[in-house]
Structure formats: C-alpha cells, structure tokens
Amino acid sequence: MLAALTVVASGITMGVGTAAGQSWWEDEVLQNLLPPCTIESMPSGGPCYERAFTDEGMAGDLHMSYAGPKDVKSGDVVSFYASSSAGEGGYQPAVPDVEVSSVTHHPPRGFEFMDATVFARKPGWYPEGSTHWALDSTVAVDPVTGNVTVTPLAGGWAVPKSREYHPNPDTTLFLSGDVTVHLRYRASGYGLDNPSGVTVTGTGVPASEGWLATGNTRVTPMGGTGSTGS
Numbered sequence: 001m002l003a004a005l006t007v008v009a010s011g012i013t014m015g016v017g018t019a020a021g022q023s024w025w026e027d028e029v030l031q032n033l034l035p036p037c038t039i040e041s042m043p044s045g046g047p048c049y050e051r052a053f054t055d056e057g058m059a060g061d062l063h064m065s066y067a068g069p070k071d072v073k074s075g076d077v078v079s080f081y082a083s084s085s086a087g088e089g090g091y092q093p094a095v096p097d098v099e100v101s102s103v104t105h106h107p108p109r110g111f112e113f114m115d116a117t118v119f120a121r122k123p124g125w126y127p128e129g130s131t132h133w134a135l136d137s138t139v140a141v142d143p144v145t146g147n148v149t150v151t152p153l154a155g156g157w158a159v160p161k162s163r164e165y166h167p168n169p170d171t172t173l174f175l176s177g178d179v180t181v182h183l184r185y186r187a188s189g190y191g192l193d194n195p196s197g198v199t200v201t202g203t204g205v206p207a208s209e210g211w212l213a214t215g216n217t218r219v220t221p222m223g224g225t226g227s228t229g230s
Helices: 002-010 024-033 039-044
Strands: 052-059 062-069 071-073 077-086 099-106 112-122 131-135 138-141 148-151 165-168 171-173 178-186 195-203 213-216 218-220
Touching (some): 052 213, 077 099
Parallel strands (some): 071 218
Antiparallel strands (some): 052 062, 062 077, 099 148, 138 148, 195 213
C-alpha cells in the first residue's frame, strides 16, 4: 500500500509545484504551462506538473508526512494521507520509540468526511521485504469545525522499526516504519484557496504549535476542466 502511497503522495520526483506552501496563482501558472506528471513521462526527464501536494514536519522524535490532492472537482471523492514515522528518516544507528495517540486532520472547508482507515508498515530487508497490516481505530468528527480525529481503540499505535542491518561488522543500522492514516472526503464548494493540515499527539511528542504539516486544495465546479483559467 505504501508503494502506491508514494506515487499518490509525492508523484514523480521531477515533478514541479509540489510544495504545500506555494500560492495558488503560482501553481495555476505551472499547471497551464506544464504537462501532467505520469509514469510514462519519467523516461523523458522533462519538467511536469504534479497534481498532489506533500509536506513534512517534526514534533520531537515524530516525523509527519502529509499528502493530498491539489486540484479537484466539486463532488469528487478524494484522499488525504498522514504518515507518522520515527526519527529523521533513512538509515539510523537507533530508531527512537514513538507511539501515536491521535491524529487530527483539519480538512479543506466544506469537505464532507466519508471514512478513515489506519495501517502500519514495518520495513524489511531483502529478501523478505516490508510487511503491512491494518490497525484498529475510532473516529470523531467535530460538528463545528469539521476536524476529524482518529485514535486507537486503546493505548497508542507504536511506530514499527526494522530488524538490525549490518552493512559491516562494526555498524548496526535500522529503518523506521510508519503508521499511516488514510482519510476520504467528498469535495464540495468552490474556491482557489482551501488550506488543510494535520496535528498529532503521542508519547514523546510535544504539543503541536499550529498545524504540523499543511497543504492546499483548489476546488473547481463539477464538470470543469480542473483549471481555474486566467
């Protein structure tokens, strides 16, 4: 599932315009100038327009990766992903213990919440590969703000980590796995600037000062082209 998430969330690495903080009008210019990023466009090596935003943030030992759509039509069913891992990422001599107690998603205004699922990934070395499994969760939707908080049924979700890896006799390395919350909404309304974000609580995770990671989703009328035009 996370292989698919990588494509959905970050797209092709040569894509242009994936930064969550980029203004809508800059993104609009790029969308009108560049072809969309696809798997088929990878061999060409040319610039392309990425239709998903990604953003990251750190809170103590927790690393949050947040992804969602940049451009949708009113009525579309869309997905957002909030993925918690431990430490700075990559190979680490030690992966800190991180437990996620809650993930709160602040959706674009007017989006109608549909459902949420949670899954974990434990990275594995060759030949066994990574393993994935679903996690039990409960969901609460704030009737005033529309914020969606996803929590474990009890305790917290421990972020998995790989077994030891020894590239040489004197070195021991680990990789962090992740706990990912997948949220689905039905887009509604119309607007160029629809910010969203995510906050998280957990063991060893300091309180977020504002949103830990953010994004922006434009909504165009149903039947539109997906571009607001000039």
